[in-house]
Amino acid sequence: MGKSRFIELMAKSMGKTATEAELAELEVFFKQFPEYKRMHQVTDTLKGNTGQLNESKQKNISEKLEELWYKIKASNEAPVIYIETEQPKPAFKWQWAAAAILVLGMACSLFYIREFKQRDEAARLVMHTIHIPYGTTQKLVMPDGTKVTLNAGSEFTYPETFSKNTREVSLNGEGFFEVTKNPKKPFLVHTKKLTVKVLGTVFNVKAYNDDKTTETTLLKGKVKVELKNNPEKTIILLPNEKLMVSNNLPQTTAVANHNVNVAKIEYQVITLPRVKPEEIKETAWLDNRILFTNELFEDVAKQIERKYNVQVAFEDQALKTEQISGLLDQEPLQKAMQIIEMTTPFQFRIEGSTIYLSRKEKQN
Template sequence: MEKSRFIELMAKSMGKSATDEELLELETFLDQFPEYRKTQNVANALKVERSKYRLKEKDLNAGLAKLWDNIRFSEGTVTPSEGNDPAEKQHVKAGFTWYWQWTAAAAILIACFSGLYEYSARRSAVLTLPGTSMLSVHVPFGKTRELVLPDGTKVKLNAGSTLSYPQSFSGNTRLVSLSGEGFFEVTKDHHKPFLVITEHLSIRVLGTVFNVKAYPNDKNIETTLLKGKVQVELKDRPEKNIILLPNEKLVVMKETSGDGDLVGNKEAKIEYQLRKLPNIKPEDIKETAWLNNRLVFINENFEDVAKQLERKYNVQMIFDDQTLKTEQLSGVLEKESLDNALGIMKMTTPFKFRIAGKTIHISHK
């Protein structure tokens, strides 16, 4: 079977227009070449998953046009110019355009969604490992917690974090799921890679020391590597594997944009930066200061600092004046009470605060 015939049958199968004979032809081919079965599984999953992942119409159209140009001249495709009748030319052209748009759409969908589907399946697998009891640890605001995983890996969880992991690691990988912030000292096992799955990325290691900050309501996701080497895979860009070396930090920015997608919903756009850590003592690195109950912020927006204060002190901070959210703050907090911490911050940024139970109101001075 030629590649174009396989794509055609896959497109018809997805569009529910394949005849019984064509479905049998496709099934026979997949039995003979089981390596293509994975593609079919992805396509079938799209019927269920496509509502979860939005593809912008302009991106789809651009991809269709590009793929159409590539396919049109491959594998002996018949072109309308071989005939003499203009009406026949137009009819053939329309037929081939429609046909290849179907097959191109199938190919593009498979390419775009296969990585997303595999990532989603991998993430859900953390909570659905057959025959394995799952454990979930949640740390409330104002607290941190240390634990040891079944393989000996040590984890410290920051406030407002949740870690899910199996009671025992089976299979070829050690999968855990993290929402929030965790510091990992992974036990080496070259035969069983350790994977940390978050909402937007996964981190693959063999044995190393690193910090992951992936709170759902934060604008950025941070992976900071102190020892060893890790490979980071972005959910929205599964083809892009980013290798981190010691004293490097990967910052993934989550932005909400777009009003031109298929259903009018906003879609997440992810960009990233790879940064070197400053050449300072390990205990002074702000990314891991929380391990020693310290909070370090350098030229950070007040809004982002407020989220860290909420987690550290178990409070809710409300900006009565929204313009204060973008004020830049720098400082170090350690054993101060909340009242003293806010007093220190006021020395560099003029504002006033009012404490009402566990709610802090921030306004201009």
Template sequence: MGKSRFIELMAKSMGKTATAKELAELNTFLEQFPESKKLHQVTDALKGNTKQADATKQKDISTKLEELWYKIKNTEENSGTLKNKVRFLFYWRWAAAAVVVLGIVSGLWYTRNTNRTDEAAKLVEHEARVPYGKTQKLIMPDGTKVMLNAGSTLVYPETFSKNTREVSLTGEAFFEVTHNAKRPFFVHTNKLTIKVLGTVFNVKAYNNDKNIETTLLKGKVQVELKNNLEKNIVLLPNEKLLVANQPQTNSQRSGDLREAKIEYQVITLPIVKVDEIKETAWLDNRILFTNELFEDVAKQIERKYNVQIVFESQVLKAEQISGLLDKESLQDALRIIEITTPFNYRMDGKMVYLSKK
């Protein structure tokens, strides 16, 4: 019987999974095992088959074997008769074998169960949903920090894989990605995928917005358009990428063909103070807008105040407005906009109706 077979039978016997035939085979080997064989030969043979066990377990096994060998040597020196010596040798030989086989079984169990746990963790997904009127902070498994804006959903795994870190976003989020050159971080949206290594950026990807925005503050990102996989757009700090999100209307199709072909646009942001960057003003629960359509600003107001705005006048949607909304109540916010753009409003629960004055 080879040493591998012996270890296998010992492991099955200790694990109570051996068949009657295997137990008989093991007993035959034990009966035929030479009494004069040195214990270190047995332990060396056994240790040669423990490569699959966990490294920490192996160190512990080696320590125990050394302790056993020390006890055996003392036993040999202090035993008065050959009979006692043989009895102690036999006892410690199999005690050592038991320690090693236990280590093998424990190591294999630990390795297999750790791998299973890791694989299971990758399959477990978390979904963070943020309602209107709220924001939420998250820390990813790798330490990456994420702030989610109102009306956003982020899906991420319990544990990232060894090669990549991937999340899916609907809505708006601000990322501070932990740097790891060997494990790129991917943010998937309905129209594009953003690849980063260690970066600070903002993604705005609401399904009902006209554009998907990626604003880079630090580092470098590569954006891949899902409808044009060969096109990779690299953003540098202080740049914003706009990607068309909504299908074109009939009027847009019949308009300027040159304008209709615009799929995306990279914009360099103006140099301003950190608290004056409108793309990240929401982090401080503010809305900053400059010459923007009332219709687009209304969507931000809906998310901030948890209301639904209904335009009873289509002309009002196209009005361009500017301003800053901070800690004002909804009524005060509407009055601020009303100063430059006259309109009437009425409220019915969470419904806000706007009409031309």
């Protein structure tokens, strides 16, 4: 049934001019679309509240509504599957013509409300995933105003529109979050090993799958962390605290040559030293720096790969366990390696995008 036919039948029904066949046609429509039955009942009751206007105003409104009626009738419509007989169009009584226009308005409102809800639901299902190449970082602003800075080698997934109750994103890599406060909609960061839940705060999450640990460092506010392999266990972090969770935790470890099993540390919360903001190594990457203190060469090498977009190859595997300290700022790759070389017994060569590390030969 076309729109104009529906309006015409509604108008005739309320104006008491509809034939039995037209009433039957209208009833078939109501059975298919029962929500319009309620509109018919509402407009039918409204029809009796319009008798207070004088005759001249009624005639004026009737003429304008009749003009609008024919514009609606003349507008583009979907094809209809009924045959309409040619009959003289009766003069419309302005009361039920007004009710018919009201019905059209209510129908359009219902359509647009449904359309908006459907688009909103569809937007929540649209997910964006971005990949940050080595050698770069990227800043994003979430739909709620939350600011996210992503480190090199990260993969980040977020929805087009957040849901009504939560704001949820997923991270494989490293991200610095400045979350817009909203007590009614917690912000959740999902990683492979844990979920960080906040209401509004500033924190850093380092969750590369190929790192030994997943780390959450809190700078402002308060966060709650849930471990994926132990959902009932929650950890509350306060400012200047860092949570470290093992990514690949073995079940047991042999101690010396004895068959003794010892408990492993699944996670650890440490308090960061009180230093200047620019001296916090967990967030040094935001300024394109690498700050490391007594860290394994193997772990520092991964940071070098991400910062300089290179591959590090250890020709001497023992070098991986060397503990090194230092600061790499804006130096080019060659200079950065020379800085580390000053305090560590190794030598390097660069071939293309690969750095080869070997033990420095002892001089006689």
